[in-house]
Amino acid sequence: MDDNTLSLFAGIGALLLLASVIGRLLKWRAGAGPHPVIDNLNARINAWWVMVLVIGIAFVFGKYGVIVLFYGVSFYALREFMTLTPTRRSDYPALAAAFYIALPVQYVLIASDWYGLFSIFIPVYVFLLLPILASLGGDTTRFLERTSKVQWGLMIAVYCVSTVPALMTLDIPGYEGRNLLLIAWLILVVQLSDVLQYVCGKLLGKRKVAPNLSPSKTLEGLLGGVALATLVGALLCWITPFSFWQAALLALVVNAMGFFGGLVMSAIKRDRGVKDWGHMIEGHGGMLDRMDSVCFAAPVFFHFVRYWWA
Amino acid sequence: MLADLTAFSITSAARLITGARALWLGCTPQPVQRLYYANHSSHGDFVLLWASLPDALRKRTRPVAGADYWCKPGLREFIIRKVFNAVLIDRQRSDTLDSPLQPVLDALAQGDSLIFFPEGTRNLGDEPLLPFKSGLFHLAAAHPQIELVPVWIANLNRVMPKGRALPLPLLCTLSFGEPLHRLPGESKPDFLERARLALLTLAPKEA
Numbered sequence: 001m002d003d004n005t006l007s008l009f010a011g012i013g014a015l016l017l018l019a020s021v022i023g024r025l026l027k028w029r030a031g032a033g034p035h036p037v038i039d040n041l042n043a044r045i046n047a048w049w050v051m052v053l054v055i056g057i058a059f060v061f062g063k064y065g066v067i068v069l070f071y072g073v074s075f076y077a078l079r080e081f082m083t084l085t086p087t088r089r090s091d092y093p094a095l096a097a098a099f100y101i102a103l104p105v106q107y108v109l110i111a112s113d114w115y116g117l118f119s120i121f122i123p124v125y126v127f128l129l130l131p132i133l134a135s136l137g138g139d140t141t142r143f144l145e146r147t148s149k150v151q152w153g154l155m156i157a158v159y160c161v162s163t164v165p166a167l168m169t170l171d172i173p174g175y176e177g178r179n180l181l182l183i184a185w186l187i188l189v190v191q192l193s194d195v196l197q198y199v200c201g202k203l204l205g206k207r208k209v210a211p212n213l214s215p216s217k218t219l220e221g222l223l224g225g226v227a228l229a230t231l232v233g234a235l236l237c238w239i240t241p242f243s244f245w246q247a248a249l250l251a252l253v254v255n256a257m258g259f260f261g262g263l264v265m266s267a268i269k270r271d272r273g274v275k276d277w278g279h280m281i282e283g284h285g286g287m288l289d290r291m292d293s294v295c296f297a298a299p300v301f302f303h304f305v306r307y308w309w310a
Numbered sequence: 311m312l313a314d315l316t317a318f319s320i321t322s323a324a325r326l327i328t329g330a331r332a333l334w335l336g337c338t339p340q341p342v343q344r345l346y347y348a349n350h351s352s353h354g355d356f357v358l359l360w361a362s363l364p365d366a367l368r369k370r371t372r373p374v375a376g377a378d379y380w381c382k383p384g385l386r387e388f389i390i391r392k393v394f395n396a397v398l399i400d401r402q403r404s405d406t407l408d409s410p411l412q413p414v415l416d417a418l419a420q421g422d423s424l425i426f427f428p429e430g431t432r433n434l435g436d437e438p439l440l441p442f443k444s445g446l447f448h449l450a451a452a453h454p455q456i457e458l459v460p461v462w463i464a465n466l467n468r469v470m471p472k473g474r475a476l477p478l479p480l481l482c483t484l485s486f487g488e489p490l491h492r493l494p495g496e497s498k499p500d501f502l503e504r505a506r507l508a509l510l511t512l513a514p515k516e517a
Binding site: 075082083278280 | 329331465468471472474476478479480481515
């Protein structure tokens, strides 16, 4: 790790320490006994320590560490998505292909730097392969619906998530060997936006912004969170190849995409009648609950950077 | 020793692949004599249910399995007898001298908890739950003090569909419902229907 990465992680560590102290103080002030909001806040903060630690370990191993990390993220996200998606017995070949072929091949293509194929593998080849596999079962019940759902899950959980480690493959003049920081910047800005929207919403939130999709999201939380996260993204321009205003604009784009990603994934959850995608991250829900904003922000960020900087 | 090791690897693998989550909705995992009855759609059902019980309970809980499938000499028989300590019943038996349920009644009489699939066979159709065979009624009538705990196993039929060797890594949930007993004087059809509904209400709603 270089000095920039170390100072970035030191900064995140200091922030988490502050959050932990505030969380303990709130708990202490609220007294003994359960307090759902504060207990959930503390569970979230504790989970953040673990998540930052895992990301940190991946960064120590460099490019391949990050690829393995996001392979895992994709696997857990795909598993949560397919678990909530009703499929039939004859979808087995398509689901097996999703878990055992599409997922590993996508990450192997990224590891081998093959942009021409990893950018179209799932949207073109797998898109055509899945309905072929599904049709072999001879079961026409809700056929289009079933194949679309498997394809959609792959796009979100594998294709979109994999554009994060794909940032490693970009050759940005004057930024050689520092692409890990681009990943750190993206994850930090998008996740900080989620956190700040939550904090601003809890402190100032009054008007619901999408009562049907996500009752906890408020207009005050949205504006405050996105504004603050965009400011942080701009102030962190020293770890990126962007100028201050470029970083601000890109941060605004990824934060907006992240917000809408949260809405879309929330609509799916509500339709399936659940509150969370899963239970693997204490206080947060499942992997997809934590990654929903990244899923929507990362592909756009990747292609913007590739088009204008690489 | 070998049996313990095999048990450990089988339950770990089952939990790893399915991320099995036990939801104790209607009762808590207490060490009282119980008969867990569940929906049956995969050979892995009893393994997953067994694996999701706390250690202390698992040691006293035995699955009830069909002798016709499991009593093939070799690995299969070692697993079912030594690892799971199953109660084997002969589903095909035609002689009426003693009931095919006798080994199960004996196990209950000596205080064991059991895992039982009242549908009698694997459900491979689109119906969520088949009609119950009368076995559950006879067990409940013979041992009215035992808690009958409905357990809905969700998703395992998707993890291991019939005839597929490679399991899919989907998440499974086991919902433990409220214990029930046979009411005094309750008829066989009434009891079986009540027990079936108690299990069915634990199933996740299909959209």
